[in-house]
Amino acid sequence: MQALQDDTYRKITALMYSAIGLSFSDSKKPLVSSRLSSRIQRLGLEGFDEYFALISGGQDGGEFQMAVDLLTTNETYFFREPAHYELLERELTASKPRSLAVWSAASSFGDEAYSVAMLLAELEQKGRIGSDWQILGTDISDRVLRSAGDAIYPADRLRHVSPERLRRHCLRGEGDSEGLVQIQPALRRHVRFGQLNLCEAIEGLGPFDVVLLRNVLIYFDPPTKRAVVDRVLTQLRPNGLFFIGTAEGRVPCDTPLKSLTPGAFRKVAG
Ligand SMILES: C[S@@+](CC[C@H](N)C(=O)[O-])C[C@H]1O[C@@H](n2cnc3c(N)ncnc32)[C@H](O)[C@@H]1O
Numbered sequence: 001m002q003a004l005q006d007d008t009y010r011k012i013t014a015l016m017y018s019a020i021g022l023s024f025s026d027s028k029k030p031l032v033s034s035r036l037s038s039r040i041q042r043l044g045l046e047g048f049d050e051y052f053a054l055i056s057g058g059q060d061g062g063e064f065q066m067a068v069d070l071l072t073t074n075e076t077y078f079f080r081e082p083a084h085y086e087l088l089e090r091e092l093t094a095s096k097p098r099s100l101a102v103w104s105a106a107s108s109f110g111d112e113a114y115s116v117a118m119l120l121a122e123l124e125q126k127g128r129i130g131s132d133w134q135i136l137g138t139d140i141s142d143r144v145l146r147s148a149g150d151a152i153y154p155a156d157r158l159r160h161v162s163p164e165r166l167r168r169h170c171l172r173g174e175g176d177s178e179g180l181v182q183i184q185p186a187l188r189r190h191v192r193f194g195q196l197n198l199c200e201a202i203e204g205l206g207p208f209d210v211v212l213l214r215n216v217l218i219y220f221d222p223p224t225k226r227a228v229v230d231r232v233l234t235q236l237r238p239n240g241l242f243f244i245g246t247a248e249g250r251v252p253c254d255t256p257l258k259s260l261t262p263g264a265f266r267k268v269a270g
Pocket of ligand 1: 020021022072073074075076077080105106107108109112138139140141144196197198199213214215216219245
């Protein structure tokens with residue numbers, strides 16, 4: 001197959017930028033090429049130009065979504081950035097909400113949503129929050145959302161989950177499923193997933209008490225980051241908690257926020 005040419009690379013990345021906000025610098029060309037090439041071969045296409053024509057044509061039989069699935073980076077694991085879970089526990093212990101709505105706004109495979117669910121189930125059992133709590137996980141990638149609904153994970157992804165939490169909230173696979181872990185139905189009942197593009201208008205979703213938008217802003221350019229953060233924050237209640245990745249720097253937005261700890265904020269009541 002012919003190598004990915006600069007002009008075709010620019011057309012593919014411009015399409016991804018306009019549709020889902022992802023910014024690819026020139027240095028990402030080898031990555032894009034390697035992620036798409038086996039798919040192009042499997043489809044029996046001649047090369048990247050033909051693939052671009054397919055995904056940009058509008059009559060692609062789902063191939064555009066397949067390209068999104070291939071080009072998004074979905075790295076995640078349970079209890080990533082533990083300081084955020086500790087802060088959430090402290091804040092909820094202090095406020096003792098009777099009901100709680102949480103949004104994991106770039107949920108990937110669901111590790112983050114189920115980590116929050118484990119924490120909330122324990123806070124409920126200790127009487128620190130009421131029993132009416134729900135978590136919504138959304139993502140642009142179909143592939144990760146299908147997997148999140150199944151709630152089955154390689155055990156390694158739960159490496160930061162304590163043995164007690166594992167016993168309480170997870171089922172261990174046996175035989176063919178050795179090495180896999182499934183989240184218990186009692187926890188899954190509180191969590192649902194759906195597709196949502198952060199770069200499009202968001203309607204009828206919130207309001208939420210807690211929003212996690214962690215480790216996705218790094219893939220956007222500055223104007224997209226700002227628009228996404230302000231759009232997401234319209235769904236957060238005044239005084240609600242907002243989290244981004246600790247490595248994502250200052251949060252670029254016009255919505256007033258009070259900084260709590262790195263990557264954690266409270267929406268200022270207007
Ligand atoms: C690196 S994962 C972060 C997962 C989790 N929040 C965490 O911190 O571990 C980033 C996720 O953002 C999703 N994503 C990228 N662009 C998006 C968009 N425009 N709308 C919604 N989700 C998007 C990707 O599909 C990917 O699953």
